[in-house]
Amino acid sequence: MDNYNDDTTPIVPIHYNLEMGSLDERAVIEFEDESLVSPAAASISTNKSSFHEITHISAATSAKNYKQHMRNSVIDSIKIVIFSAKINILMPLGPLAILVDKMSGSHGWVFFLSLLGIIPLAERLGYATEQLACFTGPIVGGLLNATFGNITELIISIYALKSGMIRVVQQSLLGSILSNMLLVLGCAFFSGGIVFYEKEQVFDKATASVDSGLLLMAVMGLLFPAVLHSTHTELHFGKSELALSRFSSCIMLVAYASYLAYQLKRQKNQYIPVDGGENQTEEGSDDEEAPEISMWESIIWLSILTAWVSFLSEYLVNAIEGASASLKIPVAFISVILLPIVGNAAEHAGAVMFAMKDKLDISLGVAIGSSTQIAMFGIPFCVVAGWVMGRPMDLNFQLFETATLFITVLVVAFMVQDGTSNYLKGLMLVLCYLIVAASFFVHIDPSSIADKPPKPSH
Structure with missing residues (x-):
């Protein structure tokens, strides 16, 4: 029983230490990974700002294209209604x-x-x-x-x-x-x-x-x-x-x-x-x-x-x-x-x-x-x-x-x-x-x- 206790008592803390050690190692690895990825994160934040700029530019471009489309639509409509018939x-x-x-x-x-x-x-x-x-x-x-x-x-x-x-x-x-x-x-x-x-x-x-x-x-x-x-x-x-x-x-x-x-x-x-609905x-x-x-x-x-x-x-x-x-x-x-x-x-x-x-x-x-x-x-x-x-x-x-x-x-x-x-x-x-x-x-x-x-x- 004593031997068993002696054998088992260190086992639990060792196992615990192993688990803690593994967690510490995982934390260290994650910390090192974060330090390695931090330039990318910085670039992502930079890309976000540039994305907002691109979105603003694209919105302005789309608004300009919409106005151009509306102008072309009005011109086409006038051509069709006013200038297409000879009687006009x-x-x-x-x-x-x-x-x-x-x-x-x-x-x-x-x-x-x-x-x-x-x-x-x-x-x-x-x-x-x-x-x-x-x-x-x-x-x-x-x-x-x-x-x-x-x-x-x-x-x-x-x-x-x-x-x-x-x-x-x-x-x-x-x-x-x-x-x-x-x-x-x-x-x-x-x-x-x-x-x-x-x-x-x-x-x-x-x-x-x-x-x-x-x-x-x-x-x-x-x-x-x-x-x-x-x-x-x-x-x-x-x-x-x-x-x-x-x-x-x-x-x-x-x-x-x-x-x-x-x-x-x-x-x-x-x-x-x-009868013959499809043909009709x-x-x-x-x-x-x-x-x-x-x-x-x-x-x-x-x-x-x-x-x-x-x-x-x-x-x-x-x-x-x-x-x-x-x-x-x-x-x-x-x-x-x-x-x-x-x-x-x-x-x-x-x-x-x-x-x-x-x-x-x-x-x-x-x-x-x-x-x-x-x-x-x-x-x-x-x-x-x-x-x-x-x-x-x-x-x-x-x-x-x-x-x-x-x-x-x-x-x-x-x-x-x-x-x-x-x-x-x-x-x-x-x-x-x-x-x-x-x-x-x-x-x-x-x-x-x-x-x-x-x-x-x-």
Whole structure:
């Protein structure tokens, strides 16, 4: 036991010393290692400061590159929107019209120059809307195309309404419907029929029939006030006609809202593939075109172009009566024929282009869909806006204009009822438009002569 104790007692401290020794050696080694690595640590601290300097320099460089990128992006956007289309050569005519108005006051030249100056703006509005539609999807994109496609006519109408030129408002909106249904659709049918001469182009009959029904409803809304006025059967002369117009306008706006809801639901169901979904997706991806400008650039350009159209429309509206007198052209012809052709320039080109690509459903959506929006939204909206402004804007478009619209709607409804088109139908529609244009050239509107700013109605 003693030997065991003697043997074991030194063992424990020896083992302990060994452990302590090993720890001391480890500490010494670590200390020596630290002394050896200390220059590197110093260099690391130096590198940290230099890293901060490099980071600061790189941040400044990246900020400079970002500014350069933004500058290049703005320049590219201007090149694409302003300088890519050949029709934009007419853009300087807008500022020239303002300059002529300030210097000479020649209403004929101001009207002519501002009319030509608005054409490229209307076309670029359509382009910016198409670019924005690439980011919003087909359903919202279709609504945007319809809305901004008619923004030029609505802006001109609001300025004319503000100036008290109620007949100009009525006739320009009527002319927009006639232009879309006869001239735009006729040119689309004719050009598509020439390109696809050997076959008959087809389109969706259901959509065309719904649009035709809405247009007939719009004719009903315009017909009753005109007949009521012409037959002198008003309960309160001068008041019943206006009250009926405002009530009918509210009903037409409700009908148009229901139409939009129906179209959205219908288009949403159409985009769900039933059979051969993969093939439809592949074909759709091939047809889709990549946007040329970004979404925010599209929104900014829409705002700029809309503001410039609004500014130029004021000069155009103020020069209408003077231009009619100096050029010896009836105000009715200017309002029904000339103004809508300018406002529908972008839609006209788009409808023809899609028809030549055998996409007649889109052409019909541009032509008849735009007419439906003007008839069921544009006209009632102007009546309500006049109500707010204190202007007696009503739905009495006079019998001559209302009869023209009624016959036009009937002709187009018969043309699209079978869901097919050819060049002969297109030629017939264009010839019908020439007859309408000639009729308004020899038509004297007695109310337009005395169409001065009225006193606000209370």
